Amino acid sequence: MRDVRVALAQIRPRLGDVAHNLATHLDYADRAVKADCNVVVFPEQSLTGYFLSDLVAEVAVPRDDDSLGPILDASRDIDIVFGFIERTADHRFVPAAACASGGRLLHVHQKVYLVTYGLFDEARDLAPGRHVRAYDTAFGRQAMLICEDLWHPTSAALAAADGADVILGLSSSPGRGVGGGASELGSAETWHALNRLYAQMLVCYMVHVNRVGFEDGVNFWGGSEVVAPDGTCLARAPNFEEALIVADLPDSRLRRQRTRLPLRRDENLELVSREFARIAGERRDGVDN
Amino acid sequence: MASTTETSLQSRASHGLRLDTALAEQVLVRFIADAISKFGFTRAVVATSGGIDSALTCALAARALGPKNVLALMLPYRTSNPASRGDAETLVEALGVESHVIDVSQAVDGYLDELDDLTTPVRRGNVMSRTRMIATYDQSEAFDALVVGTSNKTELLLGYGTLHGDMASAVNPIGDLYKTQVRQLASALDVPAAILDKPPSADLWHGQSDEDELGFTYESADEVLHLLVDEWHTPDEIVAGGYDADLVTEIRRRVQQTQFKRRPPVIAKLSDRTIDRDFRYPRDWGR
Numbered sequence: 094m095r096d097v098r099v100a101l102a103q104i105r106p107r108l109g110d111v112a113h114n115l116a117t118h119l120d121y122a123d124r125a126v127k128a129d130c131n132v133v134v135f136p137e138q139s140l141t142g143y144f145l146s147d148l149v150a151e152v153a154v155p156r157d158d159d160s161l162g163p164i165l166d167a168s169r170d171i172d173i174v175f176g177f178i179e180r181t182a183d184h185r186f187v188p189a190a191a192c193a194s195g196g197r198l199l200h201v202h203q204k205v206y207l208v209t210y211g212l213f214d215e216a217r218d219l220a221p222g223r224h225v226r227a228y229d230t231a232f233g234r235q236a237m238l239i240c241e242d243l244w245h246p247t248s249a250a251l252a253a254a255d256g257a258d259v260i261l262g263l264s265s266s267p268g269r270g271v272g273g274g275a276s277e278l279g280s281a282e283t284w285h286a287l288n289r290l291y292a293q294m295l296v297c298y299m300v301h302v303n304r305v306g307f308e309d310g311v312n313f314w315g316g317s318e319v320v321a322p323d324g325t326c327l328a329r330a331p332n333f334e335e336a337l338i339v340a341d342l343p344d345s346r347l348r349r350q351r352t353r354l355p356l357r358r359d360e361n362l363e364l365v366s367r368e369f370a371r372i373a374g375e376r377r378d379g380v381d382n
Numbered sequence: 383m384a385s386t387t388e389t390s391l392q393s394r395a396s397h398g399l400r401l402d403t404a405l406a407e408q409v410l411v412r413f414i415a416d417a418i419s420k421f422g423f424t425r426a427v428v429a430t431s432g433g434i435d436s437a438l439t440c441a442l443a444a445r446a447l448g449p450k451n452v453l454a455l456m457l458p459y460r461t462s463n464p465a466s467r468g469d470a471e472t473l474v475e476a477l478g479v480e481s482h483v484i485d486v487s488q489a490v491d492g493y494l495d496e497l498d499d500l501t502t503p504v505r506r507g508n509v510m511s512r513t514r515m516i517a518t519y520d521q522s523e524a525f526d527a528l529v530v531g532t533s534n535k536t537e538l539l540l541g542y543g544t545l546h547g548d549m550a551s552a553v554n555p556i557g558d559l560y561k562t563q564v565r566q567l568a569s570a571l572d573v574p575a576a577i578l579d580k581p582p583s584a585d586l587w588h589g590q591s592d593e594d595e596l597g598f599t600y601e602s603a604d605e606v607l608h609l610l611v612d613e614w615h616t617p618d619e620i621v622a623g624g625y626d627a628d629l630v631t632e633i634r635r636r637v638q639q640t641q642f643k644r645r646p647p648v649i650a651k652l653s654d655r656t657i658d659r660d661f662r663y664p665r666d667w668g669r
Contacts, residue, residue: 108666146662271406272398272563272612278405307416309665310553312409333412 094233094258096343100125100133100171101317101328103336105306108142111152115140115163118175121337122167128339131232132172134261136304136317137204137240138188140177143265144308149218153180156191156201168193172230174237176263178219179203185220190237190263192228200228200237205248208241212267212311215241227255233344240264243287243301253295254362258347260291262301268314268333281316281332292320296350296357298342305333322350391615391623395605398612401563403570407442410555410567414446417553418528420669425527429518429548430454430473430481431585432466435532435556437473437577438568442555443530445571449478453525457514460487466585472574482521486513507586511547519550528552536561536600539607540633541640542592548584549643560607561600598629606633 102121106114118135125133137143141152154160156179164173172194179189179201188204203222207215225248227236236252236259243249243262252260270279277285284301292299298321305315318329319340328340351357418426426443430436436454443452454477456470467483474481490513494501501509522529531551533543535558543549556564561582569578582592582600593599606625609615610633617634621627642648646658655661 108664108669110668144664144666146664148663148667268409271402271409273400276402276405307413307420307666310413310417312413333408 094342094344094347095231096341097132097232097259098128098130098339098341099259099300099319100128100130101300101302101319101330101336101338101340102133102135102139103302103305103315103317103330103334103338104135104139105313105335106136106139106142106304108308109145109148109152110142111140111160114142115160118173119163119167122164122171122173124337125339126170128337130171130339132174132230134300134302135173135175135263136302137176137190137263137265138178139175139263139304142308143304143313144311145178146214146218149178149186153178153186155180155182156189156198161191161193161198164193165196165198169196172199172232174261174263176239181220186218187220187222188215188239189222190239190261192230192235192237194230199230200226202226202237202239204239204242206241206245208244212269213241225251225255227252227257233258235259235261237261237263240266243291246291249291249295253291253297253357254360257297259298259300259342260295262288262299264301264303265313266303268312278314278332281314284316285318285326288318288320289324289326292322293324294356296322296347296354298322298347300340305335322347323353391609391620392605392625394613395609398608399560399562399604401559401566403567406559406563406567407445407571410442411446414443414530414553414555418447418530420666421528421552423526423528425451425453425525426530427453427455427518427522427525427527428530428532429514430456430470431532432456432469432473432577433582433585434564434568434573434577435534435537437469437573438564438571439530439532439556440473440477440479441568441571441573444477444479450480451527452477452479453521453527454479454481455518455521456481456483457486457517458483459485459490459510461588463583463585463588465580469574469577469580472576476572476574480525484517484521486510486517489513489516503587507584508544508547510586511544515547515550522552530555531557533557534559534561534564536604536607538644539611539640540596540603540636541643542596542636543643545643560604562604597632602626602629603633606630607637610634610637 174192179187190202192199205222207221209216234256236257268278288299288301302317304313316332319327328338330336330338428440454474529551531554537543583590617630
């Protein structure tokens with residue numbers, strides 16, 4: 094990879110107010126440009142807000158919609174990774190993350206794991222994506238994953254296996270769990286552990302951007318962070334407050350850690366894919382396990 | 383799997399109810415500021431009884447909005463315990479919030495005097511509670527404020543409140559805190575000791591006590607509710623874990639029987655899109 098300076102835009106989107114949120118994106122992108130950043134990353138559904146319910150149908154747009162034009166224009170100065178609801182040609186609504194670069198969409202990731210339990214009800218309104226793919230940028234190979242995707246370690250493992258040196262996680266993670274005398278929200282503890290685990294075990298940079306603000310009483314806790322391949326937290330945004338934080342991701346740090354810990358070199362894709370194929374086949378054929 | 387022992391279930395329940403008060407304060411203060419401001423308001427009205435729930439709500443609102451933007455409304459009835467009023471005044475002084483006293487005796491008695499039948503304490507209590515609701519909402523208009531509610535999670539789950547009375551509010555910061563957690567947070571926020579230490583009472587009639595009326599203590603109710611609701615334990619598991627079978631049955635019965643109080647009025651479905659069933663928009667739509 095090439096050395097890259099990344100900005101984490103920990104914003105508070107307005108629920109269902111795309112015009113307002115678009116203006117926020119342009120403002121943060123401008124600030125990131127002024128901070129000499131190469132890429133700015135926004136949270137999940139950063140253009141739309143999160144708990145949309147029936148608003149999904151109103152805010153969803155095709156990925157080539159004119160309304161995304163201002164972001165594409167701004168991406169001539171800086172890569173912009175943002176979240177929106179994609180309306181597909183066959184009228185499914187899919188939560189998506191897009192990387193705009195050089196005036197066009199470089200890559201779109203559609204969330205593969207919808208979350209439909211507890212306070213979440215995504216599969217009621219949304220359709221899942223079907224692919225996890227890394228993609229090449231001017232600064233090296235990256236992958237985008239969205240929130241619940243990262244609660245399935247296989248998603249991060251796939252992104253790494255596909256060559257991502259930087260994994261960008263876009264989240265709308267609600268804060269919950271204030272019991273048991275813990276000094277950190279339960280959801281925040283889990284995310285910090287996940288980010289560190291992925292960075293260290295997949296030997297890559299982990300960039301996690303979570304939003305802030307409230308929707309119908311639910312708080313989003315922020316705490317966006319960048320974790321280096323050796324597990325060091327390079328930058329962390331405050332909890333609960335809007336923030337733009339910046340971190341440098343040098344290639345040398347990645348090289349040195351991969352030299353120390355060549356886990357990716359030793360990953361046995363043949364073994365993993367063979368065994369997953371066997372297990373999937375047995376499940377399909379109704380073998381109890 | 384090893385079976386859960388008696389000690390571990392009970393200690394797990396009390397551990398689970400232990401609150402990180404700084405963290406809870408941070409979330410709730412931000413919640414109040416957000417919920418009030420996103421609807422274009424800067425102020426709050428809290429019906430302040432002198433009890434711990436309204437004291438905590440007032441303290442949180444004062445931190446969120448500034449004390450001068452909070453109106454503590456005292457609404458005594460002629461049989462109210464004078465100590466309640468004194469405790470509310472101590473709180474107002476400690477927090478520096480605005481306050482206003484309106485005696486609701488005439489309004490309540492004016493209605494009760496129209497009735498031929500001898501009303502029960504529960505009916506009289508409900509009339510007082512709903513009269514206070516009218517005063518609170520009226521004063522919120524006068525103060526250009528939203529009503530901030532004071533029902534805690536224990537009361538809400540047990541249905542121990544008056545529908546459209548003390549349960550009425552625009553925003554509720556403490557509805558996800560059990561009573562014993564309200565005590566922890568109120569203590570951390572320096573709510574006056576007299577309010578922290580007195581036995582909980584709705585003070586709707588002389589000598590009323592929540593725990594006598596309910597037939598169990600808030601400590602035991604909170605542990606059983608926490609295990610049932612948050613930890614997904616079955617009633618049988620909770621009894622096997624050492625809790626009294628009648629207590630668990632009664633709490634479970636109350637939660638089920640009062641579910642209607644926690645829901646909006648049921649709407650008969652006729653069309654393809656019925657409000658709150660398949661016409662589903664968030665409250666914070668566009669905010």
